[in-house]
Amino acid sequence: MKTLWAPWRMDYVGRKKANICVFCQTLKEDLDEKNLILFRGERAFVIMNRYPYNNGHLMVAPKRHITDFEALNEEEGKEFFALLKRSLSALKSTFRPEGFNVGINLGVAGGAGFA
Numbered sequence: 154m155k156t157l158w159a160p161w162r163m164d165y166v167g168r169k170k171a172n173i174c175v176f177c178q179t180l181k182e183d184l185d186e187k188n189l190i191l192f193r194g195e196r197a198f199v200i201m202n203r204y205p206y207n208n209g210h211l212m213v214a215p216k217r218h219i220t221d222f223e224a225l226n227e228e229e230g231k232e233f234f235a236l237l238k239r240s241l242s243a244l245k246s247t248f249r250p251e252g253f254n255v256g257i258n259l260g261v262a263g264g265a266g267f268a
Contacts, residue, residue: 176200177218192239196232199240209244213237222259 179188180198189201196217202210213236215229225233241253258264 174218176214180216192236194232194236196229197236199236209248209250211240211244213240222257 179190179200180193182188185191185193189203190198191201191211192199194216197213197215200212200214202212213233215225215233217229219225237255241255244250244253256264258266
């Protein structure tokens with residue numbers, strides 16, 4: 154495959170980028186179903202990707218606005234990875250996949266859509 158093409162993402166790719174953090178804005182709202190938030194922890198949350206590359210495309214994110222993964226404190230890191238494990242278990246029981254692709258995109262050059 155030479156090109157990754159996901160035409161259902163064109164709405165995302167073609168829109169003007171907002172000057173606000175979509176995660177911070179989403180967390181302020183009490184509209185978890187509309188905003189695709191599956192779980193809110195104390196320090197992190199799980200949200201479905203509105204423009205997924207594939208079925209089961211979830212994101213685990215810290216509640217605190219940070220732009221550097223290394224800025225996570227110990228408690229945030231523990232909860233982040235606990236929610237990742239919980240998400241994998243849920244996906245495994247729901248979709249019964251043969252495998253997973255778990256990635257962390259850090260910075261715009263690293264593929265992060267939010268930085």
